[in-house]
Amino acid sequence: MLRDVLLREWRGVVAVPCRRLLERGPLGVSLALFATVAVIGLHEFQQTAVGADVVRVLSEVRADQPLWLSLIRTPVSVFVPAVDLAVWGGLPRLFLSFALAELLFGRARALVVAYAVTLAGTLGARVMVALGPDRLGLPADAAHAVDTGASAAIVGLFAYTAVRMRAPLLFLAAVVPTVAGSIAEPNLAGREHLIAVAVAMALAAVRCQWPLSDSGAVDQEVGHGSSRSAGSAGRRGDRGDPRR
Template sequence: MSRIARAVLHEWRNVVVDPCRRLRERGPLGVSLAVVACVAVIGLHEFQQTAAGAGVVRVLSEVRADQPVWLSLLRTPVSVFVPAVDLSAWGGLPRLFLAFALAELLFGRVRTLVVAYAVTLAGTLGARVMIALGPDRLGLPAQAAHTVDTGASAAIVGLFAYTSVALRSPLLFLAAVVPTVSGSIAEPNLAGREHLVAVTVALILGVVLHRRGGGQGGGRDGGRREVARCQCPLPVSKAVDREVGHGREIGRGRELGCGGS
């Protein structure tokens, strides 16, 4: 088998076979976070279309660079699940579900949420830095500070980038990350710059957290490897040998009817 074929087979097992096996073992609860994320996006989108809901969603999730930092930090978790006004909520649901489900099955709910929030927050704060730099220094114009910044696109591309590094899957990176990065470079607006920041942070997290081959930490296979690693015989000191030998002599004495102290 050629090197390319082995690489494709290896990635197929990591990206498709192993997540499907874990989904079969855990059942629907294995992707509960992905389902909740999709339901939250649909629910907030529909609620936003009502007269009363638009104001509530705006207060809870509207993030802009001209706001105080503490207010943006407070609204960022909700803003992830509020679709951008100029985009369709239904079109991005398959990518949202796939990104969250794949990460949830491989890394668990906690790490998936941490990575998604970290890359989203990095993009939000990075936009402030780029607006402060200005367009003359490869930044953004001042008008971008008034742009409403919501949506899960940064979290989605960040999770795909993190998973690609953790699993060492270049094909997944090419299919799920490169098109977004290319579009962000071609159209350097606020969302595009945030995507670039999110991908960069996700790559750093993937390298740091999985540099020693712990790409699927917390999984059952990882637990087996830890158990197997702990079954190696340990060296016994001479003092322990003497104690064991003395105990054996006492045992023999008791078996022969001799009292042992």
């Protein structure tokens, strides 16, 4: 049983994406490349005096802002690194999260999931600040903190991919450490990460119950090797049965 689970995960999150990348070339991960270049470019631009103000105006999201302003800025904030994190260390995770989702589920769905989990974290922060610390929320000063930026999208995409592909090792490696850190340090960023993971898992569970063509194709590709092996074994057994 464990061997079958690991084999399925290997096919789902390694073999199938690699084969699709070989078939499509760099265009197969165009969204991941765009996200990586955007994060690098915005980070470098943010280091200049003018750039810091421009990036702040275009992407800074806080719970004390008018809701309409946060909604306008959220799409750009997906590609802005958190100011308190090392951007270069997070680039491999950023690229891998977007690339896996793009190769397995398509460019549009990867972008929708990234935006949805980021927006959920943004709206959830407002709710938690409104609740206050006495009701398992956040203190009032958390409303002045800047949202997590690209990190919520990264952990959300990993969680979505792990649940959709039934990949427990991917979940343990890419999602559990973030969840554990968020629980250990329950600040604004940690709460937003937890919301992003929860929303991503909910979206993935819905897709599992109601798969569309691309999801079904992935499932068929992942299960093709096992079905073929089972079929071959069955045929060998038929030939070896003296009663036939």
